[in-house]
Amino acid sequence: MRVRKVTEVIGTKVYTDSGDYFGEIEEANLCDNKVDGWRIKVGGAIMSLIGGARGVIIPHHFVKAVSDIFIINKAALPTQESGMEDFEAEDLE
Numbered sequence: 001m002r003v004r005k006v007t008e009v010i011g012t013k014v015y016t017d018s019g020d021y022f023g024e025i026e027e028a029n030l031c032d033n034k035v036d037g038w039r040i041k042v043g044g045a046i047m048s049l050i051g052g053a054r055g056v057i058i059p060h061h062f063v064k065a066v067s068d069i070f071i072i073n074k075a076a077l078p079t080q081e082s083g084m085e086d087f088e089a090e091d092l093e
Contacts, residue, residue, distance in 0.1 A: 004066065006035065014040050014070040016077065022046050025070060026055060035060045038070070049077065 006028045014022040021044040029037040041055045050056060062076035 006030075009066060009070070012066075012068070012070055014038075014072060016074045017064055017071055018074050020045065020074075022072060022077075023055065029057065038063065046077065 009025050010027070012025045014025060016022055023040045023042040023044070023046065025038055026041045027039040028035050029039065037057045037059045039055055039057050042050055042053070058072055058076045062073045063070060064073055065071040
């Protein structure tokens with residue numbers, strides 16, 4: 001297993017485990033000197049799922065592989081239904 005520096009993966013392309021292009025790594029979120037999540041600048045067809053957002057934060061446990069590309073679990077993708085639930089919950093408060 002090759003250990004990589006966090007700075008080496010900035011700009012790395014991200015794909016889902018089903019082969020869909022997701023975006024590029026922008027930043028790592030650290031907590032207690034461990035990677036907690038990844039901020040990803042979204043691109044491709046995924047942009048229609050997240051509306052006007054420029055990117056998303058994916059928890060590290062959804063990352064399946066890190067090499068020349070990142071592979072993330074498709075379950076990490078936001079859905080239009082979950083976005084609507086969040087919107088409706090904010091309106092009620």
